[in-house]
Amino acid sequence: MAYWLFKSEPDVFGWDDLVARGERGEEWDGVRNYQARNNMRAMKRGDLGLFYHSNIGKAAVGIVEVAAESHPDSTAADPKWECVDIRAVRPLPRPVTLDEAKAEPRLKDMVLVNNSRLSVQPVSEAEWAVILEMAGL
């Protein structure tokens, strides 16, 4: 089982929008970055991820699950762009903000802290555990 982080601007598509999709989840389309795409290609059905609100809130707010493995992005003309489907699992009891993550020594190597621009990121098992602890789980 691997762990990931999905970033989204809540203005455009936020946690509440994903929850509203229910069991069917949402195609995580629109990614046009090779690193992010490669991360999605590596995902397995059932992998878990954090749903992070960029710009507004700047916090991980929920846990998502990979509902469908990598497939061509239906919004891309070029089939080289792929994406997964994700669905909401549960909200975090307490959102974990970027500031808190930066202040936590155990998260100093987290991609979110060091390369905030990557929109789909891997999260290590240790980092995952720390985030959940901070979130009150």
Add this chain to the structure above:
DNA sequence: GCCAACGTTGGC
């Protein structure tokens, strides 16, 4: 709204 960081593009 600014700007730093990063990725991509295209000229050479």
Add this chain to the structure above:
DNA sequence: GCCAACGTTGGC
């Protein structure tokens, strides 16, 4: 294949 120019992202 290098690198300057450009566009985009996202924190501040």
